[in-house]
Amino acid sequence: MRILLAFGRTYPARTALMLISLFLAGLAEGVGLTTLLPLLSVALGDETHSEFSLEVIAILQMFGLAPTVVTMITVMVLGMIVSSALVLLGNRQVGYTVAHVATDLRVALIRALLGSRWEYYLRQPTGALANSVATEAFRASTAYEHAANALALFIQAMVYVVIALFVSWQAAVLSLILGVFLLLALQRLVKTSRHAGKSQTRLMRELLAHLTDTLGSVKPLKAMAREDIADSLLRHRADELNHAMEREVMSREALRALQGPMLATLAAGGLYAGLVVLKLPLSSVMVLIFLVVRILSLLHKAQQRYQRVASQESAYWALQKAIETAQADAEPGGGKRAPSLQDAIVFERVSFSYGDRPILDALDLTIPVGAFTSLVGPSGAGKTTLLDLLCVLLAPQSGSIRVDGVPLEELDRQRWRRLIGYVPQETLLLHDSILANVTLGDPALTVADAERALRQAGAWEFVEKSPEGMQTVVGERGGKLSGGQRQRIVIARALAHRPRLLILDEATSALDPESEAAICQTLKQLTPAITVVAVSHRPALIEVADQVWRLQEGRLVRIKGPRETCRRFGERAPIGPEGGAPTA
Ligand SMILES: Nc1ncnc2c1ncn2[C@@H]1O[C@H](COP(=O)(O)OP(=O)(O)OP(=O)(O)O)[C@@H](O)[C@H]1O
Ligand SMILES: [Mg+2]
Known part of the structure; x- marks a missing residue:
């Protein structure tokens, strides 16, 4: 007993x-x-x-x-x-x-x-x-x-x-x-x-x-x-x-x-x-x-x-x-300091490995606040891992990530994460209405917030045309919507709470070039009020970026940026997977 x-x-x-x-x-x-x-x-x-x-x-x-x-x-x-x-x-x-x-x-x-x-x-x-x-x-x-x-x-x-x-x-x-x-x-x-x-x-x-x-x-x-x-x-x-x-x-x-x-x-x-x-x-x-x-x-x-x-x-x-x-296995306590996000997020000699498999190797990166930063690199290079470090879902084994000079681990983790709008690589929706998918049930968000976010994500047009508008139920995992529509709803979700840092992981991969270009323009207009970090192989997201980094073998190489004269993306096709031409 x-x-x-x-x-x-x-x-x-x-x-x-x-x-x-x-x-x-x-x-x-x-x-x-x-x-x-x-x-x-x-x-x-x-x-x-x-x-x-x-x-x-x-x-x-x-x-x-x-x-x-x-x-x-x-x-x-x-x-x-x-x-x-x-x-x-x-x-x-x-x-x-x-x-x-x-x-x-x-x-x-x-x-x-x-x-x-x-x-x-x-x-x-x-x-x-x-x-x-x-x-x-x-x-x-x-x-x-x-x-x-x-x-x-x-x-x-x-x-x-x-x-x-x-x-x-x-x-x-x-x-x-x-x-x-x-x-x-x-x-x-x-x-x-x-x-x-x-x-x-x-x-x-x-x-x-x-x-x-x-x-x-x-x-x-x-x-x-x-x-x-x-x-x-x-x-x-x-x-x-x-x-x-x-x-x-x-x-x-x-x-x-x-x-x-x-x-x-x-x-x-x-x-x-x-x-x-x-x-x-x-x-x-x-x-x-x-x-x-x-x-x-x-x-x-x-x-x-x-x-x-x-x-x-x-x-x-x-x-x-x-x-x-x-x-x-609870997340470690985290710090108490309030995040500011005025100047820059700096990765300094950051190394990360899954077990004994190294992914990032003494990597340096500066993400200026208010800028649009894009990351490219072959599949499995560690781009999603880098974003996970930024969201404090993972912690580096060595090196430091600092926000306005304050190490990430000293920041109040919840407050830092609340500044983030995150669009994951896999778009999984809740079996609920579009509205619920955008607000995630957050009582602080209004219908107007959802509409604004849907407009910014280029989703308003099809939402408006749906028989029940924002109340339309999207089906299991969003199965009643097209892949591109699902992606736009997930982008809207990330924008609904007016984030200060928007993180996009292949967020437009399922969109046609026109819709993608339109959304990229809208996202660009969000800067400098919002800092954007986008992982993508797609030209549109690279076109609008202020700086583009390529991640390969654990290190980053800048291929577009204000302080370096680098060839415009596409001119010599340096960015596609396995060094090939970028996919459109
Ligand atoms: N939780 C995990 N445990 C162990 N290994 C992992 C884990 N997550 C990812 N990996 C490995 O780490 C490497 C980097 O993965 P990551 O998802 O960061 O790549 P990526 O650059 O985002 O690739 P893609 O472009 O295909 O999305 C991959 O080789 C992957 O197999
Ligand atoms: Mg990935």
């Missing part, structure tokens, strides 16, 4: 209240039941009352109650009512906590992920994360529910053991021994459930990671008639998952099914021992049998709940581990 301890630490007040009410409920039920023995003695007309009956009768008389059948039945019913009310209170706590557990785990995971370092995030399969947020959080919360219930049932069983001790200590000890025997005999089934649960957790992650990847590339799969390969891979994983679920169901049902015959045998044995061997009065034997069977069935129910905990709790630990590893 490690899980209950873990939850107890996270929700101490709730857990304490739950435990106290469930304990009191057990106690109230126990008090009500103490009248059972004298009640039966009276009803069956026993001549000699057992010691316990006499004590109960004495206690009733102490409270001024005559030990009549009506009184005793009333005490019993009252005990049950109070017990039920307390159980309701306890279970309400459990229910509320279950909802909290699921929500808190989800929020913690999302927060930890969004706060993690970019390199860590890149290693995470998104499908597995979606699964953690949806399935694992739910399973973890049900594990808590079952654990709380198992504990409540166990407490109740112990209350019965105490009553049984008063009626006959031999019977109490016997029922405890039988109970332990019963639990141990069936423990194997709990173990099977635990294994099946662990397999489910692992398989579910794998299945969802694979499914998400497949769904992301359905179009080429269908176009090349390969969907059957994806289908059979997915089916194989789904079959394995099904197998694990079957094992869990089997062990759960076996545990349940074995309860009946085992309890009946024990009750029959007890009846025989009480009546024939010990020669106890019938009323005592009946009460004892009732108590023993009740204790055993409570323990058994507790075990059933425990079995559910065993099968579900792996989800909690897996989720907890995901949260902890993401937290351990």
Whole structure:
């Protein structure tokens, strides 16, 4: 029940209240039941009352109650009512906590992920994360529910053991021994459930990671008639998952099914021992049998709940581990200084490598504020990596990046990033309206901001023509729009919050030359109010640039700029990939 301890630490007040009410409920039920023995003695007309009956009768008389059948039945019913009310209170706590557990785990995971370092995030399969947020959080919360219930049932069983001790200590000890025997005999089934649960957790992650990847590339799969390969891979994983679920169901049902015959045998044995061997009065034997069977069935129910905990709790630990590893890989604190962006961003002898693979090698670059800087270079040269350094998504291993003389790591990272408008190389839109895609749900942005940004990005014309304008839903990943339209919406998104530094990574690659030239002119007009850094091979973005750098083998060479007379781009075709002519 490690899980209950873990939850107890996270929700101490709730857990304490739950435990106290469930304990009191057990106690109230126990008090009500103490009248059972004298009640039966009276009803069956026993001549000699057992010691316990006499004590109960004495206690009733102490409270001024005559030990009549009506009184005793009333005490019993009252005990049950109070017990039920307390159980309701306890279970309400459990229910509320279950909802909290699921929500808190989800929020913690999302927060930890969004706060993690970019390199860590890149290693995470998104499908597995979606699964953690949806399935694992739910399973973890049900594990808590079952654990709380198992504990409540166990407490109740112990209350019965105490009553049984008063009626006959031999019977109490016997029922405890039988109970332990019963639990141990069936423990194997709990173990099977635990294994099946662990397999489910692992398989579910794998299945969802694979499914998400497949769904992301359905179009080429269908176009090349390969969907059957994806289908059979997915089916194989789904079959394995099904197998694990079957094992869990089997062990759960076996545990349940074995309860009946085992309890009946024990009750029959007890009846025989009480009546024939010990020669106890019938009323005592009946009460004892009732108590023993009740204790055993409570323990058994507790075990059933425990079995559910065993099968579900792996989800909690897996989720907890995901949260902890993401937290351990959190972005470093960052500085406190406010960014200014008045003069220049300077890269000085910046080196960066992925593992032991060098990408940037003691690179120098000055990006004047207010200028339009373009970066070109062959595929895989490290252009996107350089932009990632600028956004502080990555940190250089050596050298420094300074903004107006202040090292990037000393700046307040969030404030620095808020100055940036970023257009990534891959245009992925949210399955939402154009408006939501531009504002990203930022309440500070108005419809007018979105319209302005869409106009600047050359998207207004087609947005205006769409049947529902900015409310048009773009489809999954923006699938209802053309590649160029998607790109323009992403550019608008980067412009909506009036950034001071606009970073474009192949932002116009899907546009026709005319639209591209028009957007480039608009972007150029944004300078000098906005500093633009654009990665592109396309002539239009290079034409409008104030300076153009070529990145190759980890170093930069200036091929167009104010302080150097360099050939105009295109005259001797120095810029295209692999040194070839630039692609238009
Ligand atoms: N997260 C990563 N881990 C390891 N290697 C990476 C990672 N991201 C990129 N790389 C490698 O680093 C190199 C530079 O990648 P980068 O994305 O910066 O290139 P690029 O110049 O933007 O190329 P392209 O023009 O094709 O977009 C590539 O060889 C790439 O394989
Ligand atoms: Mg790139």
